[in-house]
Amino acid sequence: MMSYLLPSFSLVFEEENLEELRSDLWNNDPVPADLIVDDVTYDIDIAYRGSYTRKFRKRSYLIEFVNPETFSGKRMIHLNAEYKDPSLIRNKLSFDFFHDIGVLSPESQHVNLIRNGSPKGVYLQLESVDEYFLKKRGLPPGPIYYAVNNNANFSLLRDEKMKKSLLSGYQRAVGTETDDTILLNFIEHVNHTPLADFQNKIPDLLNVDTFLHWLAGAVCTMNNDGFTHNYALYHNSQTGLFEFIPWDYDATWGRKVDGGPMQYDYVHIEGKKSNHLCYLLMRVPEFRKRYRKILGDILENKFTVNYMENKVRSLHEALRPHILLDPYKHTKMDIYDQEPEFIFQFIRDRNSYLKKQLVNFD
Template sequence: MGRGAGGWVVGLVGLLACGPGTPAAPKGVAPASEEVRPGRPDEAVSDAGTPTASTGEYPPVQSTVPTFALQVAPGDLQKLNADPTSNESIPCTVTLDGTRATGRMRYRGASTRDLPQKSYKIELGPGQELGDRDHFELLASWSDGGKLTEKFAVDLYQAMGLPVPRARYARVSVNGEPQGLYLDMEHVGKDWLKHHGHERDASIYRCGHRNCELTPKPGSYQSNFEKKTNETTGREDLTAFLEWVNRSDDVRFEEELERRVDVEAYLGNLAADLLISNSLIEDSRSFWVHALHADRWTYVPWDLNNARMLYWRTWNPASAPVVDRWPQPFTLYDPAVQELFETRVTTRPEQRPAWSVLATRVWDRPALRARVLAKVEAALEGPFSEAKAQAHLDALWKVVEPELRNDPYTSAEHVKRARQYLRDYVRGRRAYLLKTLDALRAHGSGPLVIREVATGTTGYVELYNRGTRALELGNYEVTNDLRATVRARLAQGTLGPGQAVRLTASGDTSKGPLHLPFTLSRNGGEVGVFDRERRSKATGRAVLYGPEDAVWFGPLPAGTVYGRKGGGESEDFERRTP
């Protein structure tokens, strides 16, 4: 619809609609009386070899800090330092707990390889293991002022019973030179499947670079999913999964989600992300594990140091934590979507708003949303209570603080403040969340909704005012692409309470003010309506998040429409004939 379309008033005649229309938890950490196998992040296994049940308690804190002693030829090390961004590995020898093994190593990470303290990726040679592991991810955490954030986050997720990779603190030396304190993060691969009780032949997919959105195809600035196991087989399972996420409707969404996904784990991750302000999942390179026999997908998070609770060592040491990030991270309702877009589009014109399709759809379903919030409330009473969270931070600090004294890469000023910073974050975040729970429960209760969608040559979008006051339609925009930065502005007009307006998706605005500049595919798609009066503080443009309503729909054959039940008042949808 052109912005210059003439004004009009919506009447009731002709514009109303035609009709009213707990799976097995991850392994716990070995109790003090149980021997922890060398070389593996602390974990316990039940007699049956399956994960032990979560108790809602943090794992016991390690009592010793192992050392990874790496030996490499000086020439090879020089080659590695000449191009830290290269993924070409060099030969190495690793000694851990008195046991030696050979393999290859390289630097790891995306934006961290140019930092003074390097992170390492190690792959042992065929048939070699250290403590039942053959891959190691040694994270330097240089940007974390106290090296507490990611370990605390991992332990919190574990306390919530989530399938997060385990982590422990370790020292690293290279050719006898101490490199400081690291986080030994469990590699997500075949060993992970074995240690966490998953199908041994499951397919592991890793999100591509800046591509954890679950869209069908990556953008030009993103990379595709990597297949980490079963590499020689096809990717039809991933293609079908992404197609379902993006091209299915809400009629059977919850039922299908239960069948396709480890829902308890996924909803728990949404709750945990909310607690730690994890809004940069876009580039986390997290994992989706497909159990081939059960035909179920499990989400496994990665890079929890992307959370906004991180105590950045590049900040002023006296900086206070930011505790009021909106608690729907990495969804279409997250203000950080706007911030990230406006930051990146200046150097990458093809950048699109980044958010997770699946997480957004979960928040839009009342029953699923209620389950997420129930998990949040349980965490606020349990592991994220002030007493339990701060006690665990204090226990971690007893391990970390002596090690940081000898870490050649730390900032002494930040180390002094690190523990208190995170204690302040927990206290402030809890207070903020407790104040916003009611608003989260009321998500999706706005007055303007999409009541019905039809596709093809007779396609349309029908908007409905279920509120108590008249709405000025010229203040709204409609789109068939929820990541679009330009949307179709509606012409001036008044939509009173209980009234609806049908906008024809003809793709030809010259036919009149009730025609949209796009069509709707019978193969499925999405539609959203946005309030264009909401503006970005930084640029003054209409915001790219927080639609008044958004709808996904699957393939719709001719003669079938998709819409809300109950004339538009319901949050439940159905397919029907006009």
């Protein structure tokens, strides 16, 4: 296959601004820089992003556009290093998979990153989940929250201790402080609605169908962290319902956050019970029945090697010439070259496991 020409993103820092950025890995305050794409120069603010990933040699960035204020219809983008994913494709593969099964998900594209003339390798450009995300899809405005830690579990408790705040697991990306009452009301209803009333009450607050599709996607791709964080919540002002949007899906398709293998049966067919909303929905026979059909259809038609093979191989082969030039990855080509078959074997094993679990799911 011929080399696929990835877009080049060239970051240009004043030396003092680069030093300020480097001086404190945990500082979220951005510094100014220029970003040059296709001979167009954008004034930007840039900061490191992520939590534990900031300690890696190859770091991820959050970029906000200042002048002009948008880039390809986006105000903010994330540049993910994908440092622990040997394939560098799992995040994109996951978001594209979610899109294919009918779940709102960010657009993504691989790019070659250059910083002050020095190549920094292949990155994944991710669309931010914000008001521009909604506008691009013609969706009604509404508050958006990122689930940023395991307090985002829809329970009154974490580790059997009462939370100081039910909103402590969330970071508001869009909306105002008054919107927080909408999310707070939702979490309180999840916890105080009797199970006998759950089937009738929760559909007034949650788009159950899209939730069940999101759950099926998280269960198939096996994002172990995707149930109590690594998602965004969007409250559709037109329907009055919450919808789930996947986020940070690099530790998927058979690999853990450290890049090591994860057993295909590690994540339960119902997701994780630590997500209290997930747990309660799966206690309702009608919702279980709907989930069973959704997951069964996906296992038959989408989560298969037949459906995914061309997507995986095309992406993998397209990136290979660029990975060879990546200063952080080029010495690990033997692992990179084995990744398609690793992913296919995971799909076979996971698909078979989930189908067996579905037999007695009712």
